[in-house]
Amino acid sequence: MKNAFRRTRIAATLALALSAFATHAAPAQPVKNIVLVHGFFADGSGWKPVADILTRDGYNVAIVQQPETSLADDVKATLGVLHMQQGPSILVGHSYGGAVITQAGNDPQVKGLVYIAAYQPDAGESLATLTEKNPGATKAIKKTADDFLYIEPAQLRADFAADVPASVTRFMAASQVMPSVHAFTDPVSQAAWKDKPSWALVAKSDRTVNPDLERFMAKRAGSTTIEVDSSHVAFLSHPAEVAKLIEEAATHAAYATQPLKVKAQ
Numbered sequence: 198m199k200n201a202f203r204r205t206r207i208a209a210t211l212a213l214a215l216s217a218f219a220t221h222a223a224p225a226q227p228v229k230n231i232v233l234v235h236g237f238f239a240d241g242s243g244w245k246p247v248a249d250i251l252t253r254d255g256y257n258v259a260i261v262q263q264p265e266t267s268l269a270d271d272v273k274a275t276l277g278v279l280h281m282q283q284g285p286s287i288l289v290g291h292s293y294g295g296a297v298i299t300q301a302g303n304d305p306q307v308k309g310l311v312y313i314a315a316y317q318p319d320a321g322e323s324l325a326t327l328t329e330k331n332p333g334a335t336k337a338i339k340k341t342a343d344d345f346l347y348i349e350p351a352q353l354r355a356d357f358a359a360d361v362p363a364s365v366t367r368f369m370a371a372s373q374v375m376p377s378v379h380a381f382t383d384p385v386s387q388a389a390w391k392d393k394p395s396w397a398l399v400a401k402s403d404r405t406v407n408p409d410l411e412r413f414m415a416k417r418a419g420s421t422t423i424e425v426d427s428s429h430v431a432f433l434s435h436p437a438e439v440a441k442l443i444e445e446a447a448t449h450a451a452y453a454t455q456p457l458k459v460k461a462q
Contacts, residue, residue: 229447230287232278239430257282268384296324299389299390309450311443312414328410353366398431399425
């Protein structure tokens with residue numbers, strides 16, 4: 198009788214263990230919501246080549262049209278779009294959009310962060326403080342009398358989008374969105390990359406953000422990083438590589454709990 202009871206108890210224990218193992222081993226589902234955040238001098242329409250690939254591959258893509266009036270305003274706009282998504286999301290930021298997702302990414306709905314030739318500020322840092330430490334090659338960014346920024350139209354292609362056709366960059370120069378100086382100088386208060394997994398694309402031919410600054414920030418954040426021989430607007434000139442990195446993030450963020458930290462030397 199005792200032996201029968203012991204066998205029953207062992208069988209029950211094994212069944213529970215196997216059930217727990219099966220649950221633990223079950224593959225997590227990729228994150229299917231992708232929220233794209235543009236940077237300075239551009240708007241969300243520039244993401245179209247990347248969005249087309251992601252949509253074709255079965256992702257739900259949302260694009261933020263933030264006003265670029267202040268970091269707080271742009272984070273609010275990003276969270277508004279994020280909260281319209283059903284379920285977990287990946288935030289993707291280009292250039293200044295990296296600062297926006299670094300702050301907005303603290304929201305629990307965000308499972309991963311992707312930086313495309315982007316700023317990755319730590320708490321207390323802004324684009325201004327990071328650029329001062331390691332400026333880009335361009336000298337074409339100017340300020341208006343009422344404290345908005347723009348790129349001199351004649352220099353936009355060379356310093357912003359050298360690997361994009363001239364017919365496209367002429368329109369980009371004429372339609373550029375001028376950000377407020379406040380968006381440039383407002384600091385991040387909490388860096389989401391300290392608690393969320395992140396991925397980064399370094400644009401090796403970037404003249405707007407120094408590629409070495411991109412490398413430093415990505416290493417500091419422990420981001421999974423690729424390098425592409427691209428101008429600042431990699432989302433236009435290398436959409437396949439950008440989309441592939443975003444899809445990698447969407448697949449692996451489902452498994453990640455905390456990012457691997459790699460300290461800058």
